[in-house]
Amino acid sequence: LEDAKKIMLQEDPSLPPAVRIKLNNKSVELGTRIKVFGRIHRLRSQKQATFITLRDGYGLLQCVLPAGDLTKTYDALVFAQETSIVLYGELKQLPPGASAPDNRELQVDYYRVLGSAPSDLDAITNKVSRDQDPWDAQMLDNRHLVLRGETASAVMKLREFVELAFIDTYREMHFTKVSPPAMVQTQVEGGSTLFKYDYYGEEAYLTQSSQLYLETVIPSLGDVYCIEKSFRAEKSLTRRHLSEYTHIEGEMDFIEFDDLLEHLEEIISRVVDKVQGNAEVAAYLKLLNPGFEKPSRPFMRMKYEDAIEWLNKQDPPILNEEGNVHSFGDDIAEAAERRMTDIINRPIFLTHFPVEIKAFYMKKDPKDLRVTESVDVLIPGVGEIVGGSMRMEDYDELIAAYKKNGIGPEPYYWYTDQRKFGTTPHGGYGLGLERFLAWMAGQHTVRTTTLYPRFMGRARP
Ligand code: 4AD
Numbered sequence: 527l528e529d530a531k532k533i534m535l536q537e538d539p540s541l542p543p544a545v546r547i548k549l550n551n552k553s554v555e556l557g558t559r560i561k562v563f564g565r566i567h568r569l570r571s572q573k574q575a576t577f578i579t580l581r582d583g584y585g586l587l588q589c590v591l592p593a594g595d596l597t598k599t600y601d602a603l604v605f606a607q608e609t610s611i612v613l614y615g616e617l618k619q620l621p622p623g624a625s626a627p628d629n630r631e632l633q634v635d636y637y638r639v640l641g642s643a644p645s646d647l648d649a650i651t652n653k654v655s656r657d658q659d660p661w662d663a664q665m666l667d668n669r670h671l672v673l674r675g676e677t678a679s680a681v682m683k684l685r686e687f688v689e690l691a692f693i694d695t696y697r698e699m700h701f702t703k704v705s706p707p708a709m710v711q712t713q714v715e716g717g718s719t720l721f722k723y724d725y726y727g728e729e730a731y732l733t734q735s736s737q738l739y740l741e742t743v744i745p746s747l748g749d750v751y752c753i754e755k756s757f758r759a760e761k762s763l764t765r766r767h768l769s770e771y772t773h774i775e776g777e778m779d780f781i782e783f784d785d786l787l788e789h790l791e792e793i794i795s796r797v798v799d800k801v802q803g804n805a806e807v808a809a810y811l812k813l814l815n816p817g818f819e820k821p822s823r824p825f826m827r828m829k830y831e832d833a834i835e836w837l838n839k840q841d842p843p844i845l846n847e848e849g850n851v852h853s854f855g856d857d858i859a860e861a862a863e864r865r866m867t868d869i870i871n872r873p874i875f876l877t878h879f880p881v882e883i884k885a886f887y888m889k890k891d892p893k894d895l896r897v898t899e900s901v902d903v904l905i906p907g908v909g910e911i912v913g914g915s916m917r918m919e920d921y922d923e924l925i926a927a928y929k930k931n932g933i934g935p936e937p938y939y940w941y942t943d944q945r946k947f948g949t950t951p952h953g954g955y956g957l958g959l960e961r962f963l964a965w966m967a968g969q970h971t972v973r974t975t976t977l978y979p980r981f982m983g984r985a986r987p
Pocket residue numbers: 714715734735736737758760766767768769771773775776910911912913914915954955956957958959960961972
């Protein structure tokens with residue numbers, strides 16, 4: 527070690543100046559002398575050379591340090607996974623028979639370590655990033671390190687693109703983006719999942735959905751959407767529930783129920799097309815979920831009533847949560863819904879849920895007043911990814927609905943006013959971005975599709 531400390535590397539001034547590149551730069555020519563900043567992603571020391579796979583958040587590059595002074599410095603002896611470093615050298619074609627990212631490698635002639643890393647960290651990051659067990663507390667505690675892994679970072683790259691693809695699609699469809707408040711004093715999806723807090727002495731909540739606010743701006747902005755956080759105090763630990771999630775919500779004016787279904791099919795399909803049509807993102811998708819296929823259109827449509835019959839017709843029948851055969855009016859719980867979706871194995875628009883099991887604001891089907899003009903989009907492997915409906919238009923009907931649901935109408939005056947000042951047939955939906963991603967990226971749970979998952983018992987790191 528003492529000998530190693532004496533070796534001081536120096537950049538050879540006779541070499542051409544190095545061009546700084548990011549690792550996704552594929553246009554820089556072989557033979558160019560470059561410098562690259564990054565962290566050691568993988569490390570392999572052999573007799574004739576040390577091999578570093580460098581990671582910079584844009585890509586990976588194999589860097590070769592030929593045995594000699596470069597591999598004998600103190601820094602080189604303590605190289606560890608996650609050490610940050612800048613490397614200089616000539617970009618070369620990979621020798622025949624070898625394999626490395628983008629078929630190229632850096633023949634290093636000089637480097638500087640910027641930040642060392644303890645070598646005991648290797649064990650943690652390797653373990654947690656390899657087994658990717660989303661229920662494992664160690665994995666969750668080390669989320670900040672797991673995010674450095676290839677799988678987690680691919681999910682995050684895909685996530686960014688999917689969000690932008692939704693924005694692009696909404697723009698193509700002439701929707702206006704708005705940003706409703708997260709701090710509210712009204713509920714949307716039932717009192718049992720409200721996060722309550724003290725707002726200057728008044729009771730307030732973290733929003734469950736921006737829907738009511740979206741409805742207030744369609745008269746002035748036309749069709750609108752938002753991509754905001756929603757919060758649910760879910761009291762169970764499941765694969766698909768978070769307490770904070772990203773909610774993509776759209777609201778459309780002057781439509782009928784069928785228009786809502788058409789729109790949902792269109793936007794989901796266009797977003798998938800955009801992902802598959804972008805080479806870089808398609809590569810992440812392929813890494814994560816090689817079997818992913820765009821769903822064929824039209825999506826299957828099934829009424830709630832027919833789904834109940836379908837569940838009961840299976841051999842053996844798929845039972846409700848009480849262990850009985852389903853009857854009209856039962857909630858189709860997560861387990862039954864998932865089994866049905868997995869057996870049918872294609873996206874389903876499940877429609878016309880009974881009034882009693884749906885939210886207060888949903889419009890009744892004029893042809894069958896027992897049910898609402900509502901839709902859940904169910905996807906194999908995940909279950910419900912979208913909930914939507916037509917909205918009650920009539921003033922008196924809405925007032926009666928508040929009453930029936932035990933909601934005091936006063937705080938909702940601004941929502942009710944929409945029925946007073948030129949009411950219209952309108953409807954919309956909410957799509958959970960994490961569930962959409964769990965589907966596309968083939969993730970077992972939504973927990974691995976969000977940066978730092980929040981669910982019952984976890985608000986760290
Ligand atoms: O079906 P939900 O509760 O519908 C609404 O909130 C409507 N107000 C939306 C609207 O019409 N604008 O939720 C919509 C979607 C679900 O289909 C699901 O994808 C997601 O939001 N979601 C959750 N995602 C993760 N964790 C949770 N706890 C979620 N709750 C709902």
